[in-house]
Amino acid sequence: MRQLFIIFWGLIFGVATLAQPPVKSSYISIFNSDNDDLFLPKQDIITQPPSFSVRSMAEWEELEAIAVTWDLDYSFGKKKVIADIISHAKEEVQVLIFCAGKNFSNIIGRVKLDLQDLGFSDFDNLIFNETDFDERVWIRDFGAHTIYKNDVESRFLIDWLYPSQFENADEKVPSSMSSFYQTDLFATTTAPYDLRFDGGNLLTDGLGMAITSTHIYDDNIYDESTIDWIMGEFLGFENFIKLQKLPYNEIHHVDMHMRLLDEETILVGEFPEGVADGPQIEENLDYLISNFKTSFGTDFKIHRIPMPADENGQFADENGACSKKGMGCYYTYTNAFFINELILVPIYFDGNGMDEIALKKWEELMPGYKIVGIDCSEIIKEYGAIHCVTKEIGVAEPLRIIHKKLESACENEPIKIEARLQHKSDMKAAQVFYSVNENANFDAVDMTRTNGENWEVELPAFSAGTKISYYINATANNGKTINRPMVGERGPWKIEVDCKSVSTKNKILSNKFKIFPNPTKKAFQIETGLNAKSKVTIFDYSGKAILNLEEYDFQSKINTSNLSNGIYLVKIDFNKNSIYKKLIIND
Secondary structure, rough: HHHHHHHHHHOEEEEOHHHHHHHHOOOOOOEEEEHHHHHOOOOOOEOOOEEEEEEEHHHHHHOEEEEEEOOOOOOOHHHHHHHHHHHHHHHOOOEEEEEEEEOOHHHHHHHHHHHOOOOOOOOOEEEEEEOOOOOOHHHHHOOEEEEEEOOEEEEEEEEEEOOOOHHHHHHHHHHHHHHHOOOOOEOOOOOOOOOOOOEEEEEEEOOOOEEEEHHHHHHHOOOHHHHHOOOOOOOOOOOEEEEOOOOOOOOOOOOOOOHEOOOOOEEEEEEEOOOOOOHHHHHHHHHHHHOOOOOOOOOOEEEEOOOOOOOOOOOOOOOOOOOOOOOOOOOOOOOEEEEEOOEEEEOOOOOOOHHHHHHHHHHHHHOEEEEEEEEEEOOHOOOOOOOOHHHEOOOEEEEEEOOOOOEEEEEEOOOEEEEEEEOOOOOOEEEEEEEOOOOOOOOEEEEEEEEEOOEEEEEOOOOOOOEEEEEEEEEEOOOOOEEEEHHHOOOOOEEEEEEOOOOHHHHHHHHOEEEOOOOOOOOEEEEEOOOOOEEOOOOOOOOOOEEEEEEEEOOOEEOOOOOOOOOEEEEEEEEEEEEEEEEOOOO
C-alpha cells in the first residue's frame, strides 16, 4: 500500500512530465520529503539513547538499499561517478536518490534526464526524493546509519551532528530515510548526547568493535570516556579504537586508507617507505595490532594495498600539489563499498598500472564477489571516493551468521565448525557445504544446535596436505536463507590440513580401541579393554554420516553388509573425547 501511495504522489504532482522511457511501477518510487507526511508518516526523532541493546551493522552485511545524492548543479564528472554507482547498485538493491537543484523546477524529472544522458534506459529499483542537502555529495558523513535492536530484532537508524552550516543535509536526509523505511531515528543532537561525527570516520565489525581517528576529539568538547559512553549507548560499541589522524589527510577519515573486510581482516593502504602519510599509518598499524584484538579475541589479519601517486606522480605531502586545500589527490583504493555480492572500488588511471594491481588485490581477498572499478579521478580531488558518496541501509530482518573462519586443521582430527546464528523468527536449519582439494562439487552436512544461538558440526578427519573449501548456509523459520561468505561456493573459506600434532592423551586413548576385522565386508567389532558404552558414527568419504549407534556396548558386531566397497571413518565418542578409526570395506 505504501508503494502505491508513493507512486500516486509522484503522478499527482507531475514529477515525470518530461519525456521518460517506460518504467516498471513495481520498482520505481517517487516521493517528496516536504510532503511525505501525507502518505509516509514521519517517524519519531529520538534524542535519548535507545532503551534496548543496540548493535551497529557491519558494511558487509545484507543490504536492502543504498542512498546517494544528486544535485543538478553537480559537475559532469561528479554526476558520472554517481551514475556509475547507481547503474551497478540497482542490480543488487534499491537505490534512494536524494535530488536537489535550487535554480530548477521539476527537479526529479530533470535528474531523470541527466541519467538518460548518461546512458540509463530504465529506472528500475530507483527511488527519487526531492530534498535540499546543501549541495553536499558526502552522504556517508550525514546520512543515517543502520543499527539493530537486540542484534537482529528490529532496524533503526542513527543520526549524528554535522557542521551547522549544512543544516539541510544534517536534518532532512536522515529524516527522509527514516520516513521512507518507516523506522524511528535516534539522534545525538541534544546534550548530554550532542556529538558531531562523520560517517567516513567509522569502521565497525558488527560485533561491538569500531575504529575511528582522533579527529573525533577536534569536533567535540567531550573527553574520551564521555565519547565512548555516547557511542556505546547509541551504537553499541564496546571497543572503540582511536588511531592518530594522518598529517596530510585533510579530512582525517579512516575510510581513506583502511577497510574492514570481515571481523578479523583489515585492508590498509601502503605508501612507499617514508612517503607522505606512510610513517603515521605504520605507527597506527603497530599500535592497533599491539594493543587490540578482534571481537573473537584473535589477532587482526592485515593486508596491504598501494596508495598511489596522482597522475602527475605526486603524493599528498608538503611537496606535492595534493597538499593544497581543494586539490585533494589523496588517491586511495580502500574507499570501496560493499553492496551484498558486489564491491565497488575506486580507480583513477591505468598509466602506471596501479588500478590493475588494486583490482587484482581486491579479487584475491574477496573471491567470488563481483569487483567493479569506478573512475573517481575527478571526485578524489575533493577528498572523497565511492565510500564517501554512498550510504547503506541494512535489511529490516537480517539473518546473521557469526563465524570465526578456520584456516588450518590437524591431520587425523575432526574439523569442528561452529557458528552463532540469529534471526527474528529463530533458526530452522543450518548446513556446512564443503569440498576437498578444489573439487567442484560441494557436499552438505547438517549443523546441530548445541545451545541457544550456537550451532556446530564436525567434518571428518583428513590427511596432511588436504585443502578444504567450505561455507555456511542458514535458514530461518520464516524461510529466509543466506550464506556466509555471502557468495557461497563461488568464494568459500579455505582450510589447509597441515598440523600433525595429536594430543598425547588422545593418542593413548586411541590405542585402546581396535577395529576387527579390518578390512571387512559383512561386519566388524570395536574391541577395547574399557568397560563402557559409547556413541559410534560411521562416515563415508564425503563426510556424510551413514550409520549412528547411540549406545554401542563394544560386545556386538556392527553390520556393514549393505555398504559399498571403500574407505570409511568410524567416530567413537568416549568420555567427552572423539576417537577416529579408518575402516576398509571390500569383498
